[in-house]
Amino acid sequence: MSTAAPSTSANVSGPRRRRIGPGWARSIARHALLAAISIAFALPLIWMAATSLKPEVQAAAGGMSLLPDPPSKTVEYAAANYKAVLADPTVNFPLYMRNTILVATLSMAGMVFSSAVVAYGLSRLKWRGRGPVLALVLGTMMIPFPVIMLPQYLIFKELGWIGSLKPLWIPAWTGGAFSVFLLRQFFLTIPRELDEAAAVDGCSAWGTFWRVILPVSKPALAVVALLHFVYTWNDFLGPLIFVNHRDQFTLALGLQLYQSQAGNIEWSLLMAASTMVVAPVVIVFLAAQRFFVEGVSSQGLKE
Amino acid sequence: MSRSSAPPVVAPTGVSARRRSQGSLQVGREVGVLRGLLWASPWLVGFIAFMAVPVGMSLYYSFTDYNLVQRPVFIGLENYERMITDDLFWKAVGNTVLYAAMSIPLCTVAALVIASLLNKPIMGVSIYRAAVFLPTLVPAVASAMVWLWLYNGDLGLINRILRPMLEPLGVTPPNWIGLRGSGDKFWAMPALVFMSVWSVGQSVVIYLAAMRDVPAALYEAAALDGMGPVAKFRHVTLPAISPVILFSVITSIINSSQIFGAPYIMTQGGPDRATYVYSMYLYDAAFVYDALGMGYASAMAWVQLVVIVLLTVLTLVMSRSLVYYRAA
Numbered sequence: 001m002s003t004a005a006p007s008t009s010a011n012v013s014g015p016r017r018r019r020i021g022p023g024w025a026r027s028i029a030r031h032a033l034l035a036a037i038s039i040a041f042a043l044p045l046i047w048m049a050a051t052s053l054k055p056e057v058q059a060a061a062g063g064m065s066l067l068p069d070p071p072s073k074t075v076e077y078a079a080a081n082y083k084a085v086l087a088d089p090t091v092n093f094p095l096y097m098r099n100t101i102l103v104a105t106l107s108m109a110g111m112v113f114s115s116a117v118v119a120y121g122l123s124r125l126k127w128r129g130r131g132p133v134l135a136l137v138l139g140t141m142m143i144p145f146p147v148i149m150l151p152q153y154l155i156f157k158e159l160g161w162i163g164s165l166k167p168l169w170i171p172a173w174t175g176g177a178f179s180v181f182l183l184r185q186f187f188l189t190i191p192r193e194l195d196e197a198a199a200v201d202g203c204s205a206w207g208t209f210w211r212v213i214l215p216v217s218k219p220a221l222a223v224v225a226l227l228h229f230v231y232t233w234n235d236f237l238g239p240l241i242f243v244n245h246r247d248q249f250t251l252a253l254g255l256q257l258y259q260s261q262a263g264n265i266e267w268s269l270l271m272a273a274s275t276m277v278v279a280p281v282v283i284v285f286l287a288a289q290r291f292f293v294e295g296v297s298s299q300g301l302k303e
Numbered sequence: 304m305s306r307s308s309a310p311p312v313v314a315p316t317g318v319s320a321r322r323r324s325q326g327s328l329q330v331g332r333e334v335g336v337l338r339g340l341l342w343a344s345p346w347l348v349g350f351i352a353f354m355a356v357p358v359g360m361s362l363y364y365s366f367t368d369y370n371l372v373q374r375p376v377f378i379g380l381e382n383y384e385r386m387i388t389d390d391l392f393w394k395a396v397g398n399t400v401l402y403a404a405m406s407i408p409l410c411t412v413a414a415l416v417i418a419s420l421l422n423k424p425i426m427g428v429s430i431y432r433a434a435v436f437l438p439t440l441v442p443a444v445a446s447a448m449v450w451l452w453l454y455n456g457d458l459g460l461i462n463r464i465l466r467p468m469l470e471p472l473g474v475t476p477p478n479w480i481g482l483r484g485s486g487d488k489f490w491a492m493p494a495l496v497f498m499s500v501w502s503v504g505q506s507v508v509i510y511l512a513a514m515r516d517v518p519a520a521l522y523e524a525a526a527l528d529g530m531g532p533v534a535k536f537r538h539v540t541l542p543a544i545s546p547v548i549l550f551s552v553i554t555s556i557i558n559s560s561q562i563f564g565a566p567y568i569m570t571q572g573g574p575d576r577a578t579y580v581y582s583m584y585l586y587d588a589a590f591v592y593d594a595l596g597m598g599y600a601s602a603m604a605w606v607q608l609v610v611i612v613l614l615t616v617l618t619l620v621m622s623r624s625l626v627y628y629r630a631a
Contacts, residue, residue, distance in 0.1 A: 027425065034420055034427075038434035044501065045441070047460050048449045060458050114345040121342025126333045133343050140354055144561050144611060146585050147604040150597055151357030151364070174349020199332065205342075234442035236564045241590075252444040256568055259448060265482065267452055274448045281440050289433055292440070296505050297512035 045278065052272035053078040059268040081272040090261065093276065095247070096254035103168045103250060104232040110173030111228040112221055118175045119183035120209045124195060134184075141177045149241055156242060167242035168235075168250070172228070179224045182295065186220035187213060223295035226288055230281055251277045358608075361601040370596030382602035392603070394576055395584040398492065402580060403559035405496040411552060414506035419536060421507070422514040432511070436504035443564035450498050451569050454479035456486065480569055488574045495565055495578060506551050513547040514540060542627040549622050553615050560611060581607065 050066040051059045055077050058068050068077045086093055121127075122134050156167040190213060198208040214221070236252045243249060249257065255277050259270055285292060340347065365382055367375035386392045417435055421428055438446070453460050456478025465476040477487040479494040517540060525535045541548075563582040566572055572579030581603070589600035 030420060030423065030425060031427070034425075034431045037417060037420075038431050041438055041501065041504075042434045043460075044438070044446075044449050044453055047453065048445075051452065062463060064460070064463055114349075118343050118346040121339055124332075125339055125342060127339030128336050130339055133340075133347075136350070137346065140350065142557065142611060142615060143354065143358065144557065144604070144607055146561060146582055147361055147608045148354055148357035150589050150600055150604070151360035152353055154360070155352070155357065171349060171353050173345070174353065175346040177346075180346060195332065205332065205334065205338070230440050234440070234444075236443050252442050255442075255444045255448065259451075259568070267455075267458070270448055271452060274445045277445045278441055281442065282437065285437060285440055286433075289429070293432065293436065293508055296436075296508045 045282075048271045048278070049275050051268055052081055052275045054268050055080070056266045056268045059271075078272075081268050082276070085258075085269055085273045085276065088258065091254055091258045092246070092249075093251070093254055093258075093273065096249045096251045097276075099165060099248060100233060100251045103165055104229050107169040107172040107232045108225050108229045110169065111176055111179055112225045114173050114175035115179035115183055115224060116214065116217070116221065117209070119180045119187055120213060122180065123184045123187040124190075124208075124213065125205060137177045137180050145237065149237070153241055162242065163245055163248070165243075165248050168232070168239060172232070176228070179228065182224060183217070183220055186217055190216060219291065219294070222288070223291045226284065226291050227295050230284065233281060361604055364597050365602035365605050367598045368596065369598040369601075370593055375598065378598070382599045383606075385599065386602065386606070391576075391579075391584060395579050395581045398577070398579055399560060399562070399581040401492060402496060402562060403556065405493070406499045406559055407552065407555045409496065410500055410503045410506065410555065411548070413500050414503045414510055414551075415548075417503070417507045418510035418514060419540065421511050422540075432508065435507050439502045439504040444568060446498075446501070447565050447568040450494075450501075450565075451480060451482070454486075454494055454569075456481060481574070483571065483573075486570070486574055488577045491570055491574060491577045495562075495569070498565065506555075509547060509551055510544060513544040517543040545622075545626040549618065549626050553618055556614050556618070557611055560607060 046066065053074050054068040067074055118137075122130060122137070152167075153162070156162050159166075161167045161170070194212050194216070195208055198212045203211065234252065235250075236256070239250045239253045240256075243253065246257075255273055258273050259265065262270075364375060366377060366379060368378045368381070369375035421432055441449075452458075456462060456476075459479070461479065462476045469476050477490045478485070479490050480486045521539050521543065522535060525539050530538065561582055562580055563586070566578045566580050567583055567586070570578045572583050585600050585603045585607075588595035588603060589597055
């Protein structure tokens, strides 16, 4: 393109760029625009939480206030809604919460461990056939889930896993293409001197992996863990197909059941249930925002 | 090359250091093929058991009549022939293409605009970015519930906002998406498309990282040429991040072709099949419509796989003239 002129100096204090209007006016305009966009993106979740605080009559009435009337009764009204959801006779949210935490944790542990092992083999060991295996890993990212979900169901049935939570977490212990790729990219950046020092000290490949590479890769491992945890927490189609007994439902399935079986939707209760499903994800995100952003950023660098 | 030896380009996430180090890197000890395969074995086992075998099985089932109760019966190309004359199949294809054709350009433009707004050293960037990114983490089922509520014709927040604006003009806002597949037939699909913009945060973050990776020298040169902000975006930013846009568009194509959760939960494909998408038909064929069964669903899945691969290759080929690859 026309502008790719190689410059000898990356010095930022070059000639001033041409600007439209004074700097502070442009800055204010940018902030205003970004604030409006941010509010628009946050509004659905804010409205969800706000609805869950109101008695149904007020939720279904007009107006756009975020708190119930009178606001002093917010806690009381909210508690009533959440209690009603948790005590629903047919939809056992506490059990689904337990199932989801169990599945997400087991799945996350397996995904991190196995992907790290495979990524190490594909980055810091040199062997014939490494290239083709890596290409295969990347190629599988293109396979749509619908192509494999029906045969997977039959395989899980053959293995006797249907009717348990196993289909939702055991496959994660074989690693995943995206996680392997992400960790491989990270492992490639670790200085080779670390390996050499370990080798001089008599460390085996496994020892190097376990005692040298893994400890310095904690941020990347955290990225994989968090992204996979959220992925499992949110997954809908997988549980929908592989789980057929209510005792094994996850929160995603439970929420859908809760909505579809209600004859007459009470929005305040539905939003309270939704808030319970969303809240853990929001908390995890707020606590570890940096890792999410790093993990997702690196997706664009496959080239 | 360590992360700390990153080039002077601003890259808060450390990604640029990672990318630059790939090509020149010569780490690692030599091991035999068997040792190497052993390290890769967790993934290889999963690949064979949960991917290669299922892909093969579904190819075989696509040539059979199979409804889970009876053993599969080989019927050759019948499932594929049936698709050609199956009106519902084409309806589902049309709806999915319509969704992708509206959603992908809209989301790409929105993501680029938001990312370029964020691509300045201004205060509060991380707060804005968090607000835009957070919705991508919301479970599909929960976001379906939230948007059902927002889109509700009588009580939804969207119409609460629109009504005072539209009613003086004599316009009644539509019942975007009603319960149990009721609602406005025309607006249901645009409603799903609009909702997809809410999950644009991943692309924003990816584009933002790519934009921060563009060498500052290029902008300096552009400034010397007398370019304004818009010209810089058009002639510097866009060409420089075009490989990332391409990657993101390919991912969007793959994802859009598989859209399932939102229409399944919110509209059940209605009203009048206006939002009945490909994956819903595939699901129904496999688990709901006994007359079709696994055989037909497998054939549909294979058509989807082939189309995705073809589209990906086509996009890559067509974009060769549009995408600018910087020398490493």
